[in-house]
Amino acid sequence: MQELGRLEDLPEDYRAELTAQNLVPLWPSLRTVLPPVKPAIKTQPICWPYQAMRPLLLKAGDLTPIEKAERRVLVLANPGHGLEKMQASSTIYLGMQLLLPGEWAPAHRHTPNAVRMIVEGSGAYTTVGGEKCLMERGDLILTPTGLWHEHGHDGDKPVVWLDVLDLPMIYYMEASYVAEGQAQTVTDEFTDQAYLRGGVVPSPVFVRSEQNFPMLRYPWLEVRTALEILARVQPDMEAVQVTYINPETGADSLKILGLSALMLRPGETLSLPTRSTAMVFHQIEGSACVSLQGHQFNLSEADTCCVPGYTPITLKNQSADQPAFVFIADDAPLQKKLGVYEVRS
Ligand code: 1HN
Numbered sequence: 331m332q333e334l335g336r337l338e339d340l341p342e343d344y345r346a347e348l349t350a351q352n353l354v355p356l357w358p359s360l361r362t363v364l365p366p367v368k369p370a371i372k373t374q375p376i377c378w379p380y381q382a383m384r385p386l387l388l389k390a391g392d393l394t395p396i397e398k399a400e401r402r403v404l405v406l407a408n409p410g411h412g413l414e415k416m417q418a419s420s421t422i423y424l425g426m427q428l429l430l431p432g433e434w435a436p437a438h439r440h441t442p443n444a445v446r447m448i449v450e451g452s453g454a455y456t457t458v459g460g461e462k463c464l465m466e467r468g469d470l471i472l473t474p475t476g477l478w479h480e481h482g483h484d485g486d487k488p489v490v491w492l493d494v495l496d497l498p499m500i501y502y503m504e505a506s507y508v509a510e511g512q513a514q515t516v517t518d519e520f521t522d523q524a525y526l527r528g529g530v531v532p533s534p535v536f537v538r539s540e541q542n543f544p545m546l547r548y549p550w551l552e553v554r555t556a557l558e559i560l561a562r563v564q565p566d567m568e569a570v571q572v573t574y575i576n577p578e579t580g581a582d583s584l585k586i587l588g589l590s591a592l593m594l595r596p597g598e599t600l601s602l603p604t605r606s607t608a609m610v611f612h613q614i615e616g617s618a619c620v621s622l623q624g625h626q627f628n629l630s631e632a633d634t635c636c637v638p639g640y641t642p643i644t645l646k647n648q649s650a651d652q653p654a655f656v657f658i659a660d661d662a663p664l665q666k667k668l669g670v671y672e673v674r675s
Pocket of ligand 1: 401403425427435440442444479493495497
C-alpha cells in the first residue's frame with residue numbers, strides 16, 4: 331500500500347491556516363480511518379468473574395441506598411475503550427445490577443434498548459410497558475426503546491441481573507436521553523405465556539405486537555428445554571444454538587442487539603467462524619472455556635466475558651458429562667442492517 335504524506339510534511343503556516351478555518355487534510359489520517367483488510371479494534375478480550383464482582387456489588391448495597399442510585403449497577407467496562415466510557419464493546423454496554431428485598435427502582439423510559447439476563451435470586455420483577463415480568467435465574471427480559479420500566483423486589487434475598495444495552499451506539503448517535511415517570515399500572519401479567527409454543531402464535535395477533543415487541547420475557551426453562559430437544563433431534567447440527575426472536579415476525583427481537591443461547595454438549599469443542607461482530611458470553615449453567623489468540627477465559631456460572639470482532643473463537647465445555655449453557659449478545663442485527671456484517675473463513 332502506498333505510503334501517504336504526513337502532517338509534518340506540510341509547512342507549519344499552511345497547517346495553521348487550515349486549523350483557523352476548521353479544515354483538516356485527509357491524507358495523513360486516511361490509513362487510520364481506513365486500515366487495510368481489518369478494522370482497528372479497541373475492544374479488548376476481557377473477563378469479569380462473578381465471584382470477583384459479587385462482593386463489590388453487595389458492598390454497593392451497603393454503601394449506596396437505592397434512592398441515591400436509581401439503578402445500583404457496577405458497569406463491566408472494557409479498558410480498551412477507557413473505563414470511563416462504560417463500554418464493553420463499541421456498541422454494547424454491560425452492567426451488573428443489584429436490587430435488595432423491598433427496594434424499588436423507579437419508572438423511567440429512554441431511547442437505548444436494554445435486556446436483562448437474571449443471574450441470582452428470585453422474587454423480583456420488572457414492569458415493562460405495563461407488563462409485570464417475573465425475574466428468575468436465566469430469564470431474558472427485553473426493555474425495548476421507549477417503554478416505561480421499573481423494578482421491584484418482594485423476595486427475601488438479593489437479586490442480581492446482567493444488563494445489556496446498546497447505549498454506546500445510541501449515545502454515539504447523540505440520541506440517548508431519559509424521561510422520568512410515575513409508577514406504572516400493571517395491565518398485563520404472564521403474557522409471555524402467549525408465545526411459548528413454537529410454530530403457533532395467538533390469533534388475532536396479540537395486542538402488544540402493535541408496538542413491534544410482542545414478547546418481553548423469555549423464561550430460561552423454556553429456552554433450556556428448546557436447546558436440549560434440538561440437541562436430541564438434530565444430533566448432526568454443528569452448534570446447538572437458539573436465537574431470541576420476535577415470534578410474530580421471526581426477526582431478531584431487538585433492532586441493534588443480537589441475542590442467543592448456546593448449548594455445548596458434554597465434552598464438546600466448538601469453533602466459531604470469524605465474524606465482524608464483537609461478542610459477549612455469559613455463562614448461565616455449567617462451565618465453558620472461551621479461547622482466542624493469546625487469551626483463555628474459563629467461565630464458571632454467572633461469569634461474563636467479551637471478545638472483539640474479526641477474531642476466531644473456540645468454545646469448549648469443561649465438563650465431560652454435563653452440558654454447558656451460554657448466553658451470547660452481539661450487534662449482528664445492526665451490522666446486517668448496515669450491510670457491514672461479515673463472516674470470514
Ligand atoms: C437503565 O435504565 C437500567 O432500567 C439499567 O435497570 C442500566 C444503564 C444505562 C442507562 C440506563 C434499568 C442502565 C439504564
